[in-house]
Amino acid sequence: MHIPDGIISASAAIGGYAATGGLTWLSLRRIKKQYDNARNEIPRAALLTAAFFVASLIHIPLPPVSVHLVLSGLIGIMLGWFSFPAILVGLLLQAVMFQHGGLTTLGINACLMGIPALLAYYIFRLRILFGREKPFPNGLFAFTASFAAIALGATMAAFLLVYATPAYFDAAAERQAVIALSLAHLPVALIEGVFTAMVVLFLLKVKPTLLDGDRP
């Protein structure tokens, strides 16, 4: 779901940076409001960012291919408003270390992962209505949050690939391409949803405080 350099138009790339700048500013403001000393949260956020980075190297077998995890849903669930800066930093490191993902498109890619992560955070918070400690709502909302995050990210990426690249498709073909690209991500979204639910249920048993990314 990364959009590499050179594919999309410069105006879309700059728009992506502007949106990322705005969302980062908003996240930092929310973080500063939420925590008395935001600096205290950095080691935890950084370790989790690194952990997500490493965990996304895990390949899930989906015969006949294998897919690698995106984890934007789980990042949102565990990091709350820290997830947007965390994703931005993770993607920057990826661009620095592997030149993977693109630098001019860093803003766009941060939005493609970060906005779904924030969505997942708010979906997962709905579990409080049904009982914070009960396994069923935790699993259900973790699945929904992660599924929605991947689906949203894939749809946004498909829109960008079709409408912001220098290609001349006719309108019907464009619509079909968006639908096809989004549907192709359906199995990934399902797997990612089940995987996230399993991780959340595991954390609920082992260390439930980790799921309260929203509570200082």
Place this chain on the structure above:
Amino acid sequence: MIAEAVVTKSASASLLGRWESRLKVPGLLLVVFCFAFVRDLSLLPLLLPAAALIYAVSGLPLKHLTARMRLPGFFLLAMALILPFWSGQTVLWQLGPLALRQEGLLSLLLIVVKFFAILTVVIALFGTTSLPKLTVALRSLGIPWLITDLLLFTYRYLYQLASDLRRMRTAARLRGFAGNSLFALKPLAYIAGTMLVRSHEQSERVFQAMILRGYGNGSLPLPPFRPLPADYLLLAASIFLSALLILLQFII
């Protein structure tokens, strides 16, 4: 599994390596954005030599470039299979239901050249700038400390976590875990969960130790900024190149 972001000796002694990072990062970023801005096919012959020149003064071996091009190349391959056959109206050549279209071919050419040019400059930039120097440049560009602190800490933990994960997977394999079907999802989820719990507990210990050493009492001052005339000359060259590309874009 994870490549280290280290700068080799020859790269740090090169022209780009000696360029003050607080001028190099904005200068080269400007250049890659102007590369991305190119929409005109007639400007393409200018992009590749410009990118090659920047790479030539980076002191990086050619192998460094080709090794890093491989992974994103797959995405390009996918575009090459789609664009020429589905984009545009002018059919150049037809074989049954497959039609090679002119507009698709031209947009593919634009994408491929821009992609290689941008990636070459980005590889030269990051191959000659160490992460601490990059952080200093980002700070001086006005990036908030929360982001740069997060960047340094994340980088610090990456290698350790990667080796943790490797150890856990070796242990799982020794117990007969093959991980080649969908039933592997649960063990893999537990491995990921264990890694998260472990790293969280470790981060709390690290944080306590850091407070003891004075972390959190204001941010550290940046190293002094003493650019040489050559630093400004290189910045002027990159501004010139960017301005040239934008001007030609409007003239042609």
